[in-house]
Amino acid sequence: MTVEKLSKAYRLGRLxxxxxxxxxxLRQWTAAPWRALRGLQRLDTHGASHDAAEDDLFWALREVxxxxxxxxxxxxVGRNGAGKSTLLKVLSRITExxxxxxxxxxxxxxxxxxxxxxxxxxxxxxxxxxNGTLLGMSKAxxxxxxxxxxxxxxxxxxxxxxxxxxxxxxxxxLAFAVAAHLEPEILIVDEVLAVGDAEFQKKCxxxxxxxxxxxxxxxxxxxxxxxxxxxCSRGLTLHEGRLVVDGQVDEAIDAYRHNVARPQRQWAAxxxxxxxxxxxxxxxxxxxxxxxxxxxxxxxAVWIEIDYEVLSAGHTLVPNFHFFTAGGTCxxxxxxxxxxxxxxxxxxxxYRTRMEVPANFLNEGEFTVGIAMSSYxxxxxxxxEREVVGFRVIEPEPGLARGPYAGHVxxxxxxxxxxxxxxxxx
Amino acid sequence: MSESDCSxxxxxxxxxxxxxxxxxxxxxxLVAYRDLFRFxxxxxxxxxxxxxxxxxxxxxxxxxxxxxxxxxxxGYVAGMDTEGGSKFLFYFCPLVPWTCFANxxxxxxxxxxxxxxxLSKVYFPRVLLPLAATTARLLDFCVAFALLVLVVLLEGxxxxxxxxxxxxxxxxxxxxxxxxxxWLTAMAIQYRDVKYAITFVVQLLMYLSPVIYSASRIxxxxxxAGITFNPRYLYGLNPMAGVADGFRAAVLGTFPMPWDLILVxxxxxxxxxxxxxxxxxxxxxxFADVA
Numbered sequence: 001m002t003v004e005k006l007s008k009a010y011r012l013g014r015l016x017x018x019x020x021x022x023x024x025x026l027r028q029w030t031a032a033p034w035r036a037l038r039g040l041q042r043l044d045t046h047g048a049s050h051d052a053a054e055d056d057l058f059w060a061l062r063e064v065x066x067x068x069x070x071x072x073x074x075x076x077v078g079r080n081g082a083g084k085s086t087l088l089k090v091l092s093r094i095t096e097x098x099x100x101x102x103x104x105x106x107x108x109x110x111x112x113x114x115x116x117x118x119x120x121x122x123x124x125x126x127x128x129x130x131n132g133t134l135l136g137m138s139k140a141x142x143x144x145x146x147x148x149x150x151x152x153x154x155x156x157x158x159x160x161x162x163x164x165x166x167x168x169x170x171x172x173x174l175a176f177a178v179a180a181h182l183e184p185e186i187l188i189v190d191e192v193l194a195v196g197d198a199e200f201q202k203k204c205x206x207x208x209x210x211x212x213x214x215x216x217x218x219x220x221x222x223x224x225x226x227x228x229x230x231x232c233s234r235g236l237t238l239h240e241g242r243l244v245v246d247g248q249v250d251e252a253i254d255a256y257r258h259n260v261a262r263p264q265r266q267w268a269a270x271x272x273x274x275x276x277x278x279x280x281x282x283x284x285x286x287x288x289x290x291x292x293x294x295x296x297x298x299x300x301a302v303w304i305e306i307d308y309e310v311l312s313a314g315h316t317l318v319p320n321f322h323f324f325t326a327g328g329t330c331x332x333x334x335x336x337x338x339x340x341x342x343x344x345x346x347x348x349x350x351y352r353t354r355m356e357v358p359a360n361f362l363n364e365g366e367f368t369v370g371i372a373m374s375s376y377x378x379x380x381x382x383x384x385e386r387e388v389v390g391f392r393v394i395e396p397e398p399g400l401a402r403g404p405y406a407g408h409v410x411x412x413x414x415x416x417x418x419x420x421x422x423x424x425x426x
Numbered sequence: 427m428s429e430s431d432c433s434x435x436x437x438x439x440x441x442x443x444x445x446x447x448x449x450x451x452x453x454x455x456l457v458a459y460r461d462l463f464r465f466x467x468x469x470x471x472x473x474x475x476x477x478x479x480x481x482x483x484x485x486x487x488x489x490x491x492x493x494x495x496x497x498x499x500x501g502y503v504a505g506m507d508t509e510g511g512s513k514f515l516f517y518f519c520p521l522v523p524w525t526c527f528a529n530x531x532x533x534x535x536x537x538x539x540x541x542x543x544x545l546s547k548v549y550f551p552r553v554l555l556p557l558a559a560t561t562a563r564l565l566d567f568c569v570a571f572a573l574l575v576l577v578v579l580l581e582g583x584x585x586x587x588x589x590x591x592x593x594x595x596x597x598x599x600x601x602x603x604x605x606x607x608x609w610l611t612a613m614a615i616q617y618r619d620v621k622y623a624i625t626f627v628v629q630l631l632m633y634l635s636p637v638i639y640s641a642s643r644i645x646x647x648x649x650x651a652g653i654t655f656n657p658r659y660l661y662g663l664n665p666m667a668g669v670a671d672g673f674r675a676a677v678l679g680t681f682p683m684p685w686d687l688i689l690v691x692x693x694x695x696x697x698x699x700x701x702x703x704x705x706x707x708x709x710x711x712x713f714a715d716v717a
Contacts, residue, residue: 006443010715037617089714093442093549096711101443108440113547119469121476130469133462134548162476185438 001068001091001186001217005100008061008086008241060086062241063100068219068234070106070185073212075232075249076221077256079387082238084221088112088190091219106185106217109136113190115175120164124155124174127163131178145181153177180207186217205231225253257366263294265388273383274308277315278373280383281350282307285369285391295392298364298414299399302357302391306371307350314345315375317382319353322370324387331367331412360401360416362393363409452707455551462550466558470533471565485566486573489525493518500638509640511680512581519677520637520670522574523599526567527666528628533559534607535624538615538713546714553706556611560604567596578677588676591683595672598688602665602695608702612709616716634664641671642681662690665698 061083068074076084089095091102092110117134118127128149132142142149150156153174155166163171189208205227212218212231222228228235228249235252237245245255263285272279284292284305296302304321323331334355336342341351369391372384395402401416402409456463475481496517500506508516534556538545541555578585614620632638641661648657661667668684668691675681 089546090442093440094546095714097443099443101441104440104442105438107438110548116547117544119473121473122469126465126469126472130465133459133465134544134550136550137461139461139464 001102001104001106003067003091003100003102004065006061006064006087006090006097006102007059007099008083008090008095009057009059009098059241061090061097061238064238064241064243065100066236066243066246068217070217071215072234073218073232074220074234074236075228075252076219076236076238077223077225077228077252078238079256081240083241084238085112085190086241087238088188088219088221092188104186107136108186108188109182109184110188111135111179111182111190112188114172114179118163118171118175121162123162124159124166128174128178131175132181135179135182136184137182149177149181152180176204176207184216186219187211188219190221191223225256229253258294263389263391264292269309272309273385274373275382277310277312277375278317278382279309279311280306280371280373280385281309283369283371283389285389294390295394297399298362298393298395298401299359301359302362302393303354304357304369304389305352305354307352308373309350310346310348313348316342316344316377317346318342318374318376320372320374321355322372322384322386323357324368324370325412326366326368326390329412331362360399361413363411363414364393364395365412366390366392452551456553459551459554463554463558466554467562470558470562474562482565482569485569488529489518489521489570490573492525493521496521496638506639509642509680511678512583515577515581515583515678516640516674517638518574518577519674520635522567522570523595523669523673524632524635524637524666525570526563527599527603527669528632529566530560530563530603531607531610531628532624533563534603535610535614535620538611539618539621542615552710552713553608553703556607556706557604560600560607563603564600574677583678586676586679588679588683591672591676595669595676595688598665598692598695599669601699602669602691605695605699605702608706609698612702612706615713616709631664631666634661635666635669636671636674640674640681641667641684641687646686658686659690662687663694665691665695667691 060081064083064087076087078084086095088110089112090097091104092108092112094110094112115127115131117130119130122130128146129139129142132149133139137145150159153170153176155170155174158166158170163174166174208218208220208231218231220228220232232249235245235247235249236243237252237255239255245252264283266282267273267280269279269281272281274280285294285296286292286303286305287296288301288303306319308319310317318336320333320335322333325331336353336355338353367390368387369389370384370386371388373382374380375382398406401414475484478484480487493514497513501508501513501517537555537559538552545552575585610620610624614624641658644658644661646656646658647654662684668688671681671684672688675683
């Protein structure tokens with residue numbers, strides 16, 4: 001399989017500014033169908049180029065090239081929105097690339113979902129045939145494997161019952177049984193393991209492992225680094241649509257972890273997020289000494305520092321920082337509380353705002369920070385950049401808030417709180 | 427992995443993106459997916475009549491009730507001339523192919539939007555969906571056609587020798603339905619307006635087809651702004667004109683067979699079908715993005 005300079009762009013919905021006069025409203029109203037038609041036509045991004053300054057294009061993949069040899073088991077990692085699923089969709093021919101291409105030698109089956117094409121009104125038997133032919137099997141092939149599929153699924157008693165009367169577990173088992181009996185030369189799998197109970201996931205992983213050992217080529221996307229490193233020999237790391245690592249699976253996973261915890265971002269004036277009022281120019285995660293770093297000791301404070309440029313005066317601007325765990329849970333949101341700036345209109349100029357996350361507050365682990373700039377009267381968000389920077393809180397030696405306990409301390413935060421104990425027995 | 431696995435020549439080769447030759451009809455691929463096509467047709471039929479008390483009788487009720495209403499309103503109340511023969515059959519004959527045509531058009535147009543979840547999860551030639559929806563309506567047609575034959579026998583008419591034309595007309599109807607269906611389906615997924623317009627368009631097409639009147643009323647010479655032309659050729663561009671009137675002529679025998687309409691209609695149906703398939707195959711690549 002050869003993939004060359006594959007790019008894929010999606011058109012984002014564009015926000016229209018509200019008209020402020022009756023005439024403007026009328027003009028906008030009459031023009032709306034034409035604008036809508038143009039918008040619909042532009043959904044086809046084929047032929048769009050990277051250079052074209054089209055601000056409503058989102059590049060999900062940018063010039064991704066790699067090669068896969070027969071028998072390779074390749075894990076694809078990257079954070080949400082890095083382009084993993086888009087890559088699989090392009091390779092399984094569900095969606096067409098905007099530019100670039102790929103040549104795949106061998107029969108491909110892609111499993112982006114379990115039970116595609118299942119219809120609740122059809123019986124289990126009919127759905128096996130429906131789903132099987134949809135995945136590329138011929139009727140003769142399914143006839144041959146039918147008994148094996150039924151036995152694997154364990155729902156033989158309900159074969160002639162409409163699947164709408166199945167429990168969801170039974171549906172998944174039957175659907176996976178069909179998928180497990182595909183015999184492609186190249187198998188493309190997206191997080192199908194994320195559904196179902198633990199037992200089902202174990203079964204899926206077992207099947208994946210036997211497929212991988214049988215010498216077939218497998219492309220596998222997952223957020224579960226453990227299953228990636230157990231199954232795959234090669235790894236690809238995607239970051240913001242670009243292929244950043246193509247190598248051993250451990251290298252790829254390391255790069256993924258590193259990308260999550262990137263402590264610094266900067267933008268050139270023309271690429272800076274924001275609008276005509278304010279633009280974000282840089283974000284840093286720094287230690288109390290002022291050094292930018294990705295790893296912070298649990299007993300030290302972490303400072304988040306942003307640089308921004310106010311382009312038009314007269315707006316009251318309140319920076320706010322949004323903290324998330326690596327799993328996507330919001331830890332907290334902090335707003336600028338500095339009385340000098342947070343309640344009066346800002347003059348044009350460059351500003352730097354810093355915020356301290358106190359020492360002994362966050363637990364060990366990885367965190368990402370989103371940066372937003374708002375005005376409150378009237379409420380307006382000038383920009384909100386998600387997952388701009390990330391950092392890791394580490395505890396090389398037992399810290400203050402841990403106490404004598406040496407094991408893993410669960411939780412998102414681990415503050416050092418006031419504790420008092422007194423003896424009441426005199 | 428054994429050595430032989432490695433050296434086995436690959437039987438399939440998939441080309442994605444720039445390197446792919448664009449625009450072809452890729453008919454070979456459709457043949458490879460014929461089993462899927464069969465199951466899609468089967469699913470369409472099975473799902474349509476699942477949990478409905480009357481089941482496939484619905485295929486008869488629709489043209490039957492329409493024919494009775496048309497007969498009462500136009501045949502008796504408005505007193506329109508049916509040029510001899512049974513008033514009921516005058517309306518029922520063209521309604522049998524027309525109902526099938528209208529339903530397959532509506533089903534075909536909805537097929538991609540209804541299955542959009544499938545489009546974003548697995549690859550298969552998308553053109554199978556509207557084609558399966560159209561083909562599935564053939565069952566309804568057969569049932570309604572059996573009723574038509576029954577009515578003819580009950581009315582004491584003999585089965586005429588002109589009936590050999592009917593298979594030809596049925597094929598013409600299918601090609602026309604599939605052709606229009608391909609055009610509208612491909613447009614419907616990008617422009618949802620088509621979905622809202624389709625009922626209206628089908629209704630308009632019915633007035634443009636000789637369903638409530640006979641095409642023998644269309645003159646074969648007309649002078650407009652000094653230009654004399656044969657409006658029957660223009661009228662016949664709608665393939666259903668020849669089909670609807672041809673059914674009437676074949677079964678009733680009170681009109682001559684409208685060969686001019688059938689010929690022009692066959693030509694235009696083939697053009698619509700071919701361009702529709704091309705347009706669909708060209709648009710196919712963006713379906714998953716816009717669905």
